[in-house]
Amino acid sequence: MAAKKKSKALSEKQGVEKLPSLSQDAAAKIKEKRKQVKEASTITKKLIEGDKTALSQAITLIESTAIKHQAIAKAIIEQCLPYSNNAIRIGITGVPGVGKSTFIESFGKLLITENYKVAVLAVDPSSSVSKGSILGDKTRMEELVKEDHAFIRPSASGSSLGGVARKTREAIILCEAAGFNCILIETVGVGQSETAVHSMTDFFLLLKLAGAGDELQGIKRGIMEMADAIVINKADGDNVKAAKLAKTEFNRALHLYPPKESGWVPKTLTCSAITSEGVDSIFKMLQLYFTEVKENKYFQEKRNQQNKYWFLQTIKETLQRDFFEKPSVKKELELQLNKLQRQETTPFEAAQKILELR
Incomplete structure (x- = not known):
């Protein structure tokens, strides 16, 4: 007991x-x-x-x-959301070596004199081998980085397509909440996938070089038809004449494209980022653009379209991530990859087997 x-x-x-x-x-x-x-x-x-x-x-x-x-x-x-959506967002793109960083520094300094607080979200390409990035934009913009009303944030592109980093959209919200009323997004470079920046900015500026054999490439459909303005950079010294000629060629090319929904007619300008000559003309053009699209209500309409795009994009990415995290999918994926290596199946049949696990 x-x-x-x-x-x-x-x-x-x-x-x-x-x-x-x-x-x-x-x-x-x-x-x-x-x-x-x-x-x-x-x-x-x-x-x-x-x-x-x-x-x-x-x-x-x-x-x-x-x-x-x-x-x-x-x-x-x-x-931060209640404090965002109060800035102008400008995407800046162009081939490597066109002078994007130099242009942004010159343009950013001008914007600050016009009482803007400027945030630069610079996207550095990631190595496909080491996965690393230099992230050296702050060193290239050594004058702008010293400004109290400027913020420069380099980010690695990682595996993201579209020329922007995976979280650039959210970074814009944070910068706006911090009081920056002009966001400049510098992209990796021009390519067929260099389009995501267009879906998160109000104005898309394409930088070009004169005499670089780029004129014919630029006339091709794709990045150019999305541009709201083309700027021929490095129009200084002996290159002034070539820049003016390139401006004429690109102006002709722009007439080949259908009118924009915004009603805006894309402009072609020349500038020298090093001497800052012509940069003020670009600022005046931007003022004209924003006045026009706000009056015809396109500005807000485009913002609404962008929100819808990122809403659907987020759903797509989340579903894709969750799908590949399933244990059954991981197991079948490994099995099908081994079969592919042994040439016992085709990529299409293997994909169908994986999709059956939805």
């Missing part, structure tokens, strides 16, 4: 000991959630006050793939 009582007491004691372990797990989760919310609120508060360090920290969090960082990043974006 005594042994039975002892066993019952021990059992009750063990039961009591088990309960705290469950409540401790729950308490730990609640504590972690509160910690994340508090951390997000602290960063957001500083960011909204214009703290560049907090802005950099927030962008790092949204670019992180760590689950604990994603939770904080989501909270920051939600808290």
Whole structure:
């Protein structure tokens, strides 16, 4: 009887000991959630006050793939949304060597004199081998980076197509919440996939070089028909004549394209980013553009279209990620890849086998 009582007491004691372990797990989760919310609120508060360090920290969090960082990043974006959507967004693209960074520095300095706060989101190409990027835009814009009303953030493109980094869209929201009213997005370079930037900016500026054998390539459909303006850079010294000739050629080419929905007629200008000659003309053209598209209501219409695009794009990316995370899909994927290597199936048959697991 005594042994039975002892066993019952021990059992009750063990039961009591088990309960705290469950409540401790729950308490730990609640504590972690509160910690994340508090951390997000602290960063957001500083960011909204214009703290560049907090802005950099927030962008790092949204670019992180760590689950604990994603939770904080989501909270920051939600808290920043009411303070965004109040800036002009300009995409700047062109072939490597066209002088994008030099142009952005010259143009950014002019914008600051016109009472703009400028954020530059520069996307560096990632190595397909090492996956690394130089991220050297701050060193190339050594004068602009010193300005109080400027913020430069280089990001690696990673595996993203479209010439922009994976989280550039969210970074725009954060920059706007931090009080930057002009966002300049420098893309990787011109290519067939260099189009995502067009779906997140209000104005698309294409930089070109004169006498680089690029005129015929530029006339091809694709990147050029999306451009709201073409700027022939490096129009200085002995290159002035060639730049003027290129301007004429590109003007002719622009007439081959159908009218834009905005009603805006794309312009071709020349400039020298080094001497800043012609940069003021580009600013005046931008003023004219934004006046025109705001009056005819196209500005807001395009923003609505962009929101719809990124809404659908986010669903697509999330479904794709979740699909490939399924254990059954991972197992079948490995099996089909081995079959492909042994040439026992075709890519199409293998894909169909994977898709049957939806």
